[in-house]
Amino acid sequence: MKTKEGELLPRGRKIQNSKTHLYYDHKNLKAIPQMNLSTACVIYLHNNAISQIENIQSSTLCALYLQCNNISEIKNLEEVKNLKKLYLGNNEICVLEGLNQLGQLEELHIEKQNLPMGTSLCFDPRSIMCISKSLKVLNISDNGIESLSGLMPLRHLTSLCASNNRLKDIEETCELLKFWFYLKNAWFQGNPISKKHRYREDIIASSYCLDFLDDKPVSPSSRNFIKCLENNKLKKSSRPSIDLTQIVASAPDNYPPPLKNAVSASLIHSQLHIFGPLDVHIKNPISIVRGKPRLKKKPPHNRLNKEDSHSFPALFAYGMGSAWK
Template identity: 40%
Template sequence: MVHLTVDLIAKSRNHIKKKRGLSFTDYLRNLTHLYFSSKNIDAIGDLSACRNLTVLYLYDNHITFIHNLGFASNLTHLYMQNNNIAHIDNLHNLRRLSKLYLGGNRISVVEGLERLRQLQELHLENQRLPPEEKLLFDPTTLLSLAESLCVLTIDNNNIDDIRDLAVLKELQHFSATGNKLHNIEELEEMFSHWPRLRLMDLSGNPVCKKPKYRDRLITECKTLEILDGKEINGLTRQFLVQWKASKQARKAKKNKDMPSEPLIPYSLTDSFYVGQGPPPAGHMQPH
């Protein structure tokens, strides 16, 4: 078992070179970046001496639980992708955290981020979930991120519905490739909730095979600059918007020209009889 502790930092060649005559206590106090990716670490020990830590790299390890980070009130970037984390816990003291990388773990519910009011980027791609289980979002967590989150990555998580994400009104970059999104009308509706969206990638979803998929999304979202990795040409959008407006105008004119109620032919037999045979019984013949 390998625990990340100050003793492990002391043994690191990288940090020995940077110490430069400082006492180890002063060195830890001044430390802002800590690089311990791909070190077979399975737990985070006591790092409270690193009180000025702002960036922590712990990706590609074997960490199961997020803990012992309550001291890191100055932390802005946390990289913990490709570990064995199943629950998002113990992050409530990281009030300055702006970027959180948790892709490639075993997280089934996105929760526990209610106090991270400055979080701008959240990366949750490729969770290792049981077959057919999809990544879920706690509504309270989403609501707490509504004013800050600009980037959300949820690729390859069996997601078939993103309507819960409508509250993220500051979203600018959204990536949900390789999921199970299929309803294009729901996507079009989301754009009214995401007025700042500039980049979206839905490659590998069933919805991408819908007729006029790209044209419809480009027309509906005026702020979108890149869709599925391809830049949106301004002239293309202008043409599509004009084409849609023309189509709607023709449809409106057609509806206007059509009578609101079907015309009912006036029955001539109500006032006089027309025909070759004898009149019906009781019917008066004209003089």
Template identity: 40%
Template sequence: MNERQKRIFFLKKRNTLKLPAAMVRLTVDLIGRSNKGLKSSRNVSIQHYLKKLTHLNFSNRNIDDIDDISICRNLTVLYLYDNQITRICNLNFASNLKHLYLQNNKITHIENLSCLQQLSKLFLGGNSITLVEGLEQLRELKELHIQGQRLPPGEKLLFDPRTVCSLSGSLCVLNINNNNIDEILDLTVLNKLTHLYAADNQLADIQELETVFSQWPQLQRMDLCGNPVCHKPKYRDRLITICTRLEELDGKGITEMSRQFLINWKASKDARKRITDGRKTTGQITYPFSADFRLGPQHSFAYNSAGFLGKRKPLWTGRPTIKMRSGAMRTDCGGVRRMENHEEPLKKKISVLFRFGTDI
């Protein structure tokens, strides 16, 4: 192999190697050099342009750190998703920021956001956050997307009670998909929620869900697909009756007719239960029905399940006999009505026994 062939081989091999991309720091200079709007406006200085900038998109640019960009004080939307950012910093200046996109980075803690008083949408999905915290001052936050955190094995996403309580008056949309969550009782106070996305977690207690959802009267859309609770009997029916404004559950719409039917069914069931409980409280004993009308509750046959509610064959299928009371009216073959005394045959029987003694 001559020198020329060796050089060609080396160049081909170098082109096939994937070298790690260099980390990038978000700076004012980078913003100025990357913005096409500034290049087209030759008469505008970079400082003047950055002061008026409202939307900044630096997604998927391999950024690992945020420098001082406080000159962009009018920012309302900042896109920094799909980068290598490890820490939220240098955003205290952005008091006008409303939407912040930080999903798919390497963030481990929620911090340095207390000055974002106007923030209404926060996207933090696909990071390495283990605790939802540091949002106590975000009184205007309406949407929190924190799905798919890269958690250590066996751990789940946790919520700081102080943060949850502070968000109870504003949060409407919560996305906690795929975070190994097995309970949501801590979220009960979020009574303004209209959308909940909690798919692919470990929620299994339907009674707990009913307790929580009963405190969310405005809930309209909910996704719980991929949770063990989805396999519980009457799972869908029970949640629809609890969430009276729910329009969509697990991607399937809910018609007003089906909702009303389930609500009426539950009301009827609860009414029957109250009646039964009331009888037990007042001491009234209810017995199962018997198909044989002659058997009262004191008769042992009345408790046979074969006669319960008449669903099976009656206990007695013969012809009922009529026992005449003492002194009952009877008609003989000649059509003459007379009183029959049933005590006379008994008296005759007793007298015969006394007459013959024990021989009979």
């Protein structure tokens, strides 16, 4: 049994309520009892049979544990405006709502809701906007969620667990990561996007300071390398591409595309004497004449022509006469 986060008590030991911590967990409660909350900071009501949130009015309350109950709706939290941690996992909540007054909330755990087959957890835009400036930790795993677009206003997130959902659009997820500037820990395993080619590289390239992805560390050197690689790809994709087969007219149609490009590049290089990418407008396209292969131009030689023999002495011309006959 847990008392505080990460702290376990020996079996059989009873937990005594204090002025700041109230323990009502594992008592098979069907409703939240009346409690003196004047000095309460933490209330443990998890692992009961509670069906609705009620009887919680405290200006000092910081953490509320309500996981593993039968709650189907988030409501009656208007009087706990200073609440910082809310645990609602393993309930029956289908809409994330009722958080309009929780402007100090920093952690929200609403994972593994027992929802009907084919349904998923939805997000109320008003509640998301109210907690957008304070929320840092969000756990929405195992809820059949297909899109995270409704969470875009949460720009102060540092930890997001969205594993085991139905996220399919990797491009949408990467675009959302660009809005979450402070995100350091993310979990997306168990989604269709995690099976995409270069999934990890795309997620890291879209984030700013991600330290862990699916429990695996992201080193600064690997992050910088992936970002530089993606930037180079963007620069190359932004340059206008030139189809060499369009520049060189009448190329044989039976040539495969790679061979066409190679032949066209070779002809253009020999014609223009340039290197690197082509950015010169060619007025007269080069044509290939079928059946007449290009012949190499022979270099100049020192053999004398017959017409130039008159400028040489007669003795020299006599000796070379046999070569001109």
